[in-house]
Amino acid sequence: MKNILVTGGAGFIGSNFIRFILRQEPDIQVVNLDKLTYAGRMENLQDLPDPQRHIFVKGDVCDRDLVQRLLRQHRIDTIVHFAAETHVDRSISAPDQFIQTNVIGTHTLLEAARAYWLEEGGPGETSVRFHHVSTDEVYGDLRPGEPAWTEETPYDPSSPYSASKAASDHLVRAYGRTYQMPYTITNCTNNYGPYQFPEKLIPLMLINMVAGKPLPVYGDGGQIRDWLYVEDHCEAIWRVLRRGTPGETYNIGGNNQPTNLAVVQTLCDIADELLHDSPHAPHAQLITYVKDRPGHDRRYAMDITKIRTQLGWEPRQSLESGLLATFKWYLEHAEWVSQINRQADFQNWLELNYTKRTP
Numbered sequence: 464m465k466n467i468l469v470t471g472g473a474g475f476i477g478s479n480f481i482r483f484i485l486r487q488e489p490d491i492q493v494v495n496l497d498k499l500t501y502a503g504r505m506e507n508l509q510d511l512p513d514p515q516r517h518i519f520v521k522g523d524v525c526d527r528d529l530v531q532r533l534l535r536q537h538r539i540d541t542i543v544h545f546a547a548e549t550h551v552d553r554s555i556s557a558p559d560q561f562i563q564t565n566v567i568g569t570h571t572l573l574e575a576a577r578a579y580w581l582e583e584g585g586p587g588e589t590s591v592r593f594h595h596v597s598t599d600e601v602y603g604d605l606r607p608g609e610p611a612w613t614e615e616t617p618y619d620p621s622s623p624y625s626a627s628k629a630a631s632d633h634l635v636r637a638y639g640r641t642y643q644m645p646y647t648i649t650n651c652t653n654n655y656g657p658y659q660f661p662e663k664l665i666p667l668m669l670i671n672m673v674a675g676k677p678l679p680v681y682g683d684g685g686q687i688r689d690w691l692y693v694e695d696h697c698e699a700i701w702r703v704l705r706r707g708t709p710g711e712t713y714n715i716g717g718n719n720q721p722t723n724l725a726v727v728q729t730l731c732d733i734a735d736e737l738l739h740d741s742p743h744a745p746h747a748q749l750i751t752y753v754k755d756r757p758g759h760d761r762r763y764a765m766d767i768t769k770i771r772t773q774l775g776w777e778p779r780q781s782l783e784s785g786l787l788a789t790f791k792w793y794l795e796h797a798e799w800v801s802q803i804n805r806q807a808d809f810q811n812w813l814e815l816n817y818t819k820r821t822p
């Protein structure tokens with residue numbers, strides 16, 4: 464690996480990944496293609512180590528000419544595809560853009576990569592690799608007592624978001640099987656940590672706690688997710704890029720399965736500790752139950768035996784230490800939060816998803 468094309472590198476995980484790679488790999492140059500949607504922010508890229516090895520290009524993964532030009536111009540050997548529409552609730556209220564970016568965008572990228580790979584030698588040429596970053600949500604919804612998902616579990620997505628990610632995974636595998644294009648896929652559980660856009664559960668709860676606003680828990684709060692600190696996810700992807708086998712899929716997860724309510728309660732406890740003078744303490748009094756998300760998956764759990772035994776990867780951060788670090792990061796980056804709070808799009812989203820939520 465010398466020249467990596469990262470798509471969606473101004474978003475949450477992509478920007479953490481670029482920071483991780485620049486720190487970890489002194490000889491790698493990163494080209495970052497990002498459309499800068501509401502979720503993509505140049506502020507996420509401000510403190511990069513060795514920033515001269517990072518080239519930012521504002522553009523759309525659906526723009527095949529642009530992608531092909533970047534692949535050639537920068538002699539890209541590895542594509543790491545993060546770019547996506549990612550918020551399940553937004554996919555329920557407005558699915559079109561999810562199909563466009565997640566399905567058409569992935570297909571466009573695959574076509575551009577295939578043309579470039581053919582120029583480089585085609586079948587048998589393994590120096591060009593497509594890595595697709597996907598989600599555990601493609602596997603669907605686990606009933607109580609059902610075993611955790613393995614890489615062999617059949618897909619059964621529930622939301623427009625997870626269906627669009629499942630479609631993109633299928634396309635990547637089809638390109639591997641049909642054209643022998645070298646690829647790897649990772650399916651990861653819920654991430655949290657610095658730079659996560661505060662539409663997602665953990666950062667939304669953090670900023671609402673600080674502001675003394677209600678903490679909106681969907682349904683009964685008994686849904687279960689598996690949480691992974693973002694830097695652990697970055698390290699897992701890096702391991703797969705370094706040592707993973709082309710044509711293989713690796714599940715990634717945090718080895719914990721708390722209910723949403725338990726996560727929110729833990730965050731309230733941290734807030735009580737860190738913000739003990741706050742007029743809003745005890746923060747658990749802010750918890751408010753709201754109407755459930757339509758089609759809400761009840762339980763996720765990931766079996767990470769394959770990546771652990773084959774690539775030696777395990778999460779480093781526990782949920783407790785990761786939540787504390789994340790809380791402190793958001794407190795120390797109040798200006799980053801304020802900039803998002805001032806965005807009309809974000810306020811409109813809060814209005815649509817919370818204020819106008821039918822009881």
Ligand code: NAD
Binds near residue numbers: 473500564
């Ligand atoms: P994010 O929403 O924070 O960032 C997405 C980034 O993609 C943004 O910078 C956005 O500007 C960019 N983007 C969107 N459409 C684009 C387009 N058409 N062309 C170019 N760039 C575009 O997302 P995230 O949470 O960092 O997720 C990154 C990837 O990881 C996604 O593919 C997601 O499905 C996957 N994933 C996320 C999680 C999670 O918990 N956040 C877990 C597992 C997998």
Ligand code: DAU
Binds near residue numbers: 600
């Ligand atoms: O599992 C991986 C997926 O995790 C990623 O692929 C997605 O991109 C990412 O958005 C995330 O999806 P979720 O829907 O699980 O994340 P979210 O943070 O939106 O919600 C987490 C849980 O919390 C979910 O059960 C819904 C609930 N929730 C969420 C919000 C925003 C609430 O109860 N209240 C809220 O206000």
